[in-house]
Amino acid sequence: MNYQGIIDLHTHTERSFDGHFSADKMCEEAVKKGIKTLAITDHLEMYAYYRDSFDETARLSFADVAAAREKYAGRLEVLAGAEMGETVYDETIKTLSGRVAGQYDYDIVIGAVHNLPDRDDFYYMDFSGESDFYPLLDEYFFWELETAKWGGFDTLAHLTYPLRYITGKYGREVDMSRYSGIIDEILLTLINNNKALELNTAGFRQPIGEPSPNEEVIARYRQLGGKYLTVGSDAHYTEHLGSGIPDAFDIALRCGFREITVFRKREPFLIPIE
Numbered sequence: 001m002n003y004q005g006i007i008d009l010h011t012h013t014e015r016s017f018d019g020h021f022s023a024d025k026m027c028e029e030a031v032k033k034g035i036k037t038l039a040i041t042d043h044l045e046m047y048a049y050y051r052d053s054f055d056e057t058a059r060l061s062f063a064d065v066a067a068a069r070e071k072y073a074g075r076l077e078v079l080a081g082a083e084m085g086e087t088v089y090d091e092t093i094k095t096l097s098g099r100v101a102g103q104y105d106y107d108i109v110i111g112a113v114h115n116l117p118d119r120d121d122f123y124y125m126d127f128s129g130e131s132d133f134y135p136l137l138d139e140y141f142f143w144e145l146e147t148a149k150w151g152g153f154d155t156l157a158h159l160t161y162p163l164r165y166i167t168g169k170y171g172r173e174v175d176m177s178r179y180s181g182i183i184d185e186i187l188l189t190l191i192n193n194n195k196a197l198e199l200n201t202a203g204f205r206q207p208i209g210e211p212s213p214n215e216e217v218i219a220r221y222r223q224l225g226g227k228y229l230t231v232g233s234d235a236h237y238t239e240h241l242g243s244g245i246p247d248a249f250d251i252a253l254r255c256g257f258r259e260i261t262v263f264r265k266r267e268p269f270l271i272p273i274e
């Protein structure tokens with residue numbers, strides 16, 4: 001379907017270690033693409049916040065967004081955000097994550113798990129051959145549940161992220177029925193904490209060919225009473241801004257959502273899908 005009100009609440013600028021364009025350039029392209037609402041959500045890796053100068057990243061990214069918000073006023077709604085990764089691995093990190101989330105006047109904080117404690121991002125892992133990935137996935141879902149319980153964010157990023165690599169990149173089949181119980185627990189925890197679930201469309205552009213999480217999980221979230229669904233392209237390049245969002249809207253509608261959630265000043269607003 002064609003939609004007028006394209007919303008993209010998950011994007012990265014050059015302030016992210018894997019980003020490539022300035023916030024200004026991202027906004028300029030978003031206007032050209034007719035996007036209505038754009039959140040800039042650079043990475044803040046909380047386990048390495050001071051060690052890897054993410055405090056500086058947070059400061060610079062927020063300043064960029066503030067400038068862009070003024071420059072593009074009336075043409076594009078620019079929201080200030082952060083993708084906070086690895087927030088719950090110990091009490092000190094949890095406290096720090098809560099403090100940083102409150103330190104800036106963010107519109108949206110995305111909670112993410114990209115790597116397990118003392119491990120590399122799943123992106124860098126080798127799942128070829130006969131290696132047993134289930135212990136890693138078990139641990140991954142454990143930490144997603146811990147993140148949901150912590151709840152110091154607004155929307156939970158790309159649930160099932162490791163499948164992009166295990167299934168997508170390495171073509172390994174995963175028996176997801178093993179995780180239906182814990183996925184339900186994660187979804188119910190989000191619902192009880194009034195947190196949103198993100199439908200992240202990056203997977204549409206990758207070998208896995210489906211979003212994170214997929215339609216089955218989105219449908220389950222709705223069935224369990226989920227109300228707040230956010231959508232994000234996870235664009236690291238201007239060409240990916242808004243990409244897959246119409247497909248995400250299709251999924252949302254099929255699963256029974258009539259509205260998509262936008263966060264402003266960390267409050268949820270339900271926007272009709274149109």
Ligand SMILES: [Zn+2]
Pocket residue numbers: 083112114157158
């Ligand atoms: Zn992420």
Ligand SMILES: [Zn+2]
Pocket residue numbers: 010011012083234
């Ligand atoms: Zn991201």
